[in-house]
Amino acid sequence: MFFNKVKSGILRSFAPISLLVSWIRFWLICSKLKPQAQLYIIDIDNTIADTWPTLLHPYIYPNEKVRHQSLAIFRGMRSWILQQAKQPNTLIIYLSARPPELMSTTLDWLKSCGLPTIQGGIILVPNAKSKIRFLKLANAYQISITFIDDLSYNHENGDIRLYDGVIEVVKLLPIKYIGLPQLNEIQQLRHDY
Numbered sequence: 045m046f047f048n049k050v051k052s053g054i055l056r057s058f059a060p061i062s063l064l065v066s067w068i069r070f071w072l073i074c075s076k077l078k079p080q081a082q083l084y085i086i087d088i089d090n091t092i093a094d095t096w097p098t099l100l101h102p103y104i105y106p107n108e109k110v111r112h113q114s115l116a117i118f119r120g121m122r123s124w125i126l127q128q129a130k131q132p133n134t135l136i137i138y139l140s141a142r143p144p145e146l147m148s149t150t151l152d153w154l155k156s157c158g159l160p161t162i163q164g165g166i167i168l169v170p171n172a173k174s175k176i177r178f179l180k181l182a183n184a185y186q187i188s189i190t191f192i193d194d195l196s197y198n199h200e201n202g203d204i205r206l207y208d209g210v211i212e213v214v215k216l217l218p219i220k221y222i223g224l225p226q227l228n229e230i231q232q233l234r235h236d237y
């Protein structure tokens with residue numbers, strides 16, 4: 045327990061470095077994409093994963109890794125992502141506001157759900173606002189971008205709020221944005237898998 049806390053503390057103090065590494069990896073991915081590429085940038089919590097109910101009773105989980113490992117997936121969203129991934133020149137990137145120490149847990153969870161992952165294709169940022177800089181970086185390349193993210197919070201308190209400031213900026217970018225409520229429709233789609 046103590047060792048885990050020390051390890052988390054060390055990882056957290058390296059957070060700016062891990063963000064920089066993610067930035068460089070993402071830049072390398074984008075710079076290699078063909079002009080006809082379709083890039084899907086997808087949030088995880090409350091977009092792919094049914095995360096907020098686990099915040100109702102967080103004390104039942106021994107730690108954050110276990111809580112994140114045990115998240116349920118929206119099967120409609122899983123089917124939808126797998127369908128998009130079948131298209132040629134399509135790349136799936138995950139962009140999530142999670143602490144860097146959850147990187148391996150996040151990768152394991154995505155793999156266990158059968159979702160496609162690539163090297164450097166999981167980007168963990170400190171907050172929703174930090175996602176904008178990654179969207180702008182991708183947007184500097186002549187590729188088609190779809191961004192899927194609920195950009196919402198406070199579900200666990202029965203009063204869903206939106207990151208309005210972030211959504212405003214995202215809507216000004218020349219990318220396709222799928223947020224609430226369109227996202228809820230995909231989550232509830234019937235699935236064939």
Ligand SMILES: [Mg+2]
Pocket residue numbers: 087088089090091193194195196
């Ligand atoms: Mg989310």
